[in-house]
Amino acid sequence: MSAKFEPIIGRYMQLELSGRAHRVYVEEAGEGTPLLCLHTAGADGRQYRSLMNDPRVTRNHRVIAFDMPWHGKSSPPQGWHDEEYQLTSTQYTAMILAVMDALDLDKPIVIGCSIGGRIALHLALEHPERFRAIIGLQAGAHVDPYYDLNFLHRPDVHGGEVAAAIVSGLVGPDAPDSERWETLWHYMQSGPGVFKGDLYFYKIDGDIRARVAEIDTRRCPLFLLSGEYDYSCTPAETLAVAGSIAGSEATIMKGLGHFPMSENPGEFAKHLLPVLEKIGGR
Amino acid sequence: MIEMLKERVNGDAGLVRRGHYLTTTFLLEIGKTAWLIAIHEGRIVAVTKGPFVMPSWSFALRTSDEEWDRFCKLRPPPGSNDLMALIKRRVLKAEGELQIFMANLRYFKEALGKLRREGAAA
Numbered sequence: 181m182s183a184k185f186e187p188i189i190g191r192y193m194q195l196e197l198s199g200r201a202h203r204v205y206v207e208e209a210g211e212g213t214p215l216l217c218l219h220t221a222g223a224d225g226r227q228y229r230s231l232m233n234d235p236r237v238t239r240n241h242r243v244i245a246f247d248m249p250w251h252g253k254s255s256p257p258q259g260w261h262d263e264e265y266q267l268t269s270t271q272y273t274a275m276i277l278a279v280m281d282a283l284d285l286d287k288p289i290v291i292g293c294s295i296g297g298r299i300a301l302h303l304a305l306e307h308p309e310r311f312r313a314i315i316g317l318q319a320g321a322h323v324d325p326y327y328d329l330n331f332l333h334r335p336d337v338h339g340g341e342v343a344a345a346i347v348s349g350l351v352g353p354d355a356p357d358s359e360r361w362e363t364l365w366h367y368m369q370s371g372p373g374v375f376k377g378d379l380y381f382y383k384i385d386g387d388i389r390a391r392v393a394e395i396d397t398r399r400c401p402l403f404l405l406s407g408e409y410d411y412s413c414t415p416a417e418t419l420a421v422a423g424s425i426a427g428s429e430a431t432i433m434k435g436l437g438h439f440p441m442s443e444n445p446g447e448f449a450k451h452l453l454p455v456l457e458k459i460g461g462r
Numbered sequence: 463m464i465e466m467l468k469e470r471v472n473g474d475a476g477l478v479r480r481g482h483y484l485t486t487t488f489l490l491e492i493g494k495t496a497w498l499i500a501i502h503e504g505r506i507v508a509v510t511k512g513p514f515v516m517p518s519w520s521f522a523l524r525t526s527d528e529e530w531d532r533f534c535k536l537r538p539p540p541g542s543n544d545l546m547a548l549i550k551r552r553v554l555k556a557e558g559e560l561q562i563f564m565a566n567l568r569y570f571k572e573a574l575g576k577l578r579r580e581g582a583a584a
Contacts, residue, residue: 225530
């Protein structure tokens with residue numbers, strides 16, 4: 181056989197979430213400390229493809245990424261066709277814990293970007309004992325809506341085209357073209373209304389400003405990494421979160437944008453590897 | 463400078479192809495100067511500099527000289543690198559029939575990005 185396979189294995193997991201049967205697509209690579217990866221709004225686990233292909237990470241981490249229901253290869257639950265998808269903090273938290281329980285993950289490191297970074301802050305606040313460490317990428321406590329979200333889901337605007345066009349400027353200027361357009365392709369593939377439904381959590385339900393200072397990093401270390409060119413969660417917003425949480429560590433990544441692990445994996449690794457090393461040495 | 467939009471957009475076959483279903487006239491206002499930009503099936507057919515007595519347009523984009531100058535840099539600073547970044551900072555105002563703008567957002571970002579020296583996407 182001459183096929184060149186990547187070391188990533190993907191499987192479908194049957195999982196009950198919020199009392200309903202789901203079919204959740206999970207990918208993993210590597211062995212060692214579990215590293216659970218949470219993708220951004222309107223995208224899927226492919227954003228972590230490079231992490232799973234990086235032997236510097238996989239030689240001592242079991243890297244796991246699942247597509248949230250409605251995303252990527254995880255279908256929505258039965259009955260979806262009559263529902264409006266809206267992600268809430270409660271559902272999102274329960275989903276992550278259910279995936280961890282199903283996979284028997286013992287104190288994983290969790291890394292989440294954007295909405296994943298926001299829920300990482302919720303996890304740090306509410307479930308610190310479940311995690312070895314928490315890494316928030318592009319994690320802010322709140323983002324005010326800056327465009328009419330209804331444009332994301334209406335029949336006279338192509339949902340995939342508009343989602344990718346809205347986020348295209350969030351990719352940093354140094355991103356290699358192949359990774360930039362791979363990142364945007366995921367957005368173009370998103371199902372109708374899914375990006376909008378995720379943003380319900382990001383811009384409305386998931387506001388954690390009032391409680392973020394209560395995060396106790398003695399219970400679980402918190403690392404925040406944010407790209408310089410992200411205007412959705414700006415470096416200033418990340419630094420504000422870091423400033424209000426004693427013991428948290430923040431890094432602003434020069435030249436990177438809102439999707440560091442997907443848009444520019446080579447540059448991102450330079451920031452992530454020292455953090456993983458620090459967590460491993462604890 | 464805005465006038466060169468016509469040649470640069472029309473010279474990009476991919477952009478014109480993606481704009482095939484786009485026919486409109488929009489207003490671009492930078493500081494005290496405005497232009498009406500007329501597009502027919504993805505090709506720019508006219509860029510007309512104001513002042514205007516009774517301009518007709520589907521939507522308008524309005525910003526300041528300073529913000530536009532930063533936007534047009536070859537490597538714009540964070541917050542100035544994209545139309546949506548300007549909108550987020552409330553320094554670019556989009557108004558009018560924005561369905562046309564949003565349904566063709568990639569087109570408008572790439573077209574206006576042509577005003578950068580090397581025409582990088584906006």
